[in-house]
Amino acid sequence: MTSSRSRAAALTGCLVAAALTLSACGSAASSKTSTSASSGSVSAASATSAAQFGGMDALVKAAQQEGQLNVITLPSNWANYGTIMAAFTKKYGIKISDENPEGSSQDEINAITTRKGQDRAPDVVDIGSAFAASGAQQGLFAPYKVATFADIPTGQADPNGLWANDYGGYISIGCNASKIKVCPTTFSDLLNPVYKGQIALNGNPTQANAAFSGVYAAALANGGSLDNIQPGLDFFSKLQKIGNYNPVQATQATVEQGSTPITIDWDYLNAGYASAFKSKGINWVVNIPTDGVYASYYDQAINKWAPHPAAARLWEEFLYSTEGQNDFLGGFARPVEYQALKTAGTLNEAENAQLPTVSGTVAFPTQAQITTAKAAIASGWTKAIGG
Numbered sequence: 577m578t579s580s581r582s583r584a585a586a587l588t589g590c591l592v593a594a595a596l597t598l599s600a601c602g603s604a605a606s607s608k609t610s611t612s613a614s615s616g617s618v619s620a621a622s623a624t625s626a627a628q629f630g631g632m633d634a635l636v637k638a639a640q641q642e643g644q645l646n647v648i649t650l651p652s653n654w655a656n657y658g659t660i661m662a663a664f665t666k667k668y669g670i671k672i673s674d675e676n677p678e679g680s681s682q683d684e685i686n687a688i689t690t691r692k693g694q695d696r697a698p699d700v701v702d703i704g705s706a707f708a709a710s711g712a713q714q715g716l717f718a719p720y721k722v723a724t725f726a727d728i729p730t731g732q733a734d735p736n737g738l739w740a741n742d743y744g745g746y747i748s749i750g751c752n753a754s755k756i757k758v759c760p761t762t763f764s765d766l767l768n769p770v771y772k773g774q775i776a777l778n779g780n781p782t783q784a785n786a787a788f789s790g791v792y793a794a795a796l797a798n799g800g801s802l803d804n805i806q807p808g809l810d811f812f813s814k815l816q817k818i819g820n821y822n823p824v825q826a827t828q829a830t831v832e833q834g835s836t837p838i839t840i841d842w843d844y845l846n847a848g849y850a851s852a853f854k855s856k857g858i859n860w861v862v863n864i865p866t867d868g869v870y871a872s873y874y875d876q877a878i879n880k881w882a883p884h885p886a887a888a889r890l891w892e893e894f895l896y897s898t899e900g901q902n903d904f905l906g907g908f909a910r911p912v913e914y915q916a917l918k919t920a921g922t923l924n925e926a927e928n929a930q931l932p933t934v935s936g937t938v939a940f941p942t943q944a945q946i947t948t949a950k951a952a953i954a955s956g957w958t959k960a961i962g963g
Contacts, residue, residue, distance in 0.1 A: 613638035613886040620886035625721050638886035645672045645887040648698040649679035655743050656907025664894050680783050681707040688716050692881045699888035701877050704785035706946045708739035708875035717877040722896040727916035741912040743904040744873035746864045747793040750846035752837040753859040761863040763797035776822040776836035781953050789872050790840040797868030802941040805949040813960040843932045844908035862932050869936040898922045
């Protein structure tokens, strides 16, 4: 099982630091969806809240009649999605079809745009925020506000409910301490020649949010800023020139096999590896680099033409429920409703205590900064690594 989810894009601005105390779609089927779930005069496809649809009982009934939920690019070991999907199916008896777990945010968007009216279209997507914003601008998402919408910090959801942050984390440096004598703790450390051919990213920064964010963090560590990601490109160019950069895409499998002994990735993935490998005798160490502290969230959105619109909305309700949010925490990810859960006394404190330690100032780019940085990555990455 791998977790090379090549998610593209990044986060919105205005994230709340308190909440952060702190990844090729198959060919489409040609069949048409026959879903037309409704409650009274309100169709599931147009419902903007469970209350508008007649309440949770009505939504659950309609979703169970659909009996199916199509998701895409959700590796089971990414942010605890395996547990979350199993819990949803167990609770509601709704089958989940998870297509292309190793896909990207762009794959998700492509699946929406190319499969209108098809029963294999994704019902929901979980994507980087830049893609969430562009998808909303393209009119691809249905507005929907979960019951706990008010618990999502200001700035972390579209005001009309077209998208909302769901979980996040920090860029970290994972290291196989069973193979690496001294694990690096900063981006500066990564320039040490002793790490020749050992430093990998989780994907291509032009397509993958995790890798994109790794370059952003490197920029912050090397004189750059949220307005200037070029130092991050320069850093990886330097890594390539001294031979430290490893072009292999880091996955759980490559980490376990030892082909990517040092990875720059989300802390919840690296922390998950550490937990998973403990019984295998692999000492996987996780450090959040103090010279480049960078955090980001992923976003949920409902396909405007979802083939199972009631199940899509019920899925959203589940993800933002106390159970769903704590399940993200169980996967070492920071749930977006972290502060609300903590205030209500419903945060799983035992799992919260397992999160990697963070120090330093958290940096959050605005959407405009992300857009500029994405353009710089798109035009500069290949040149940076000499491809």
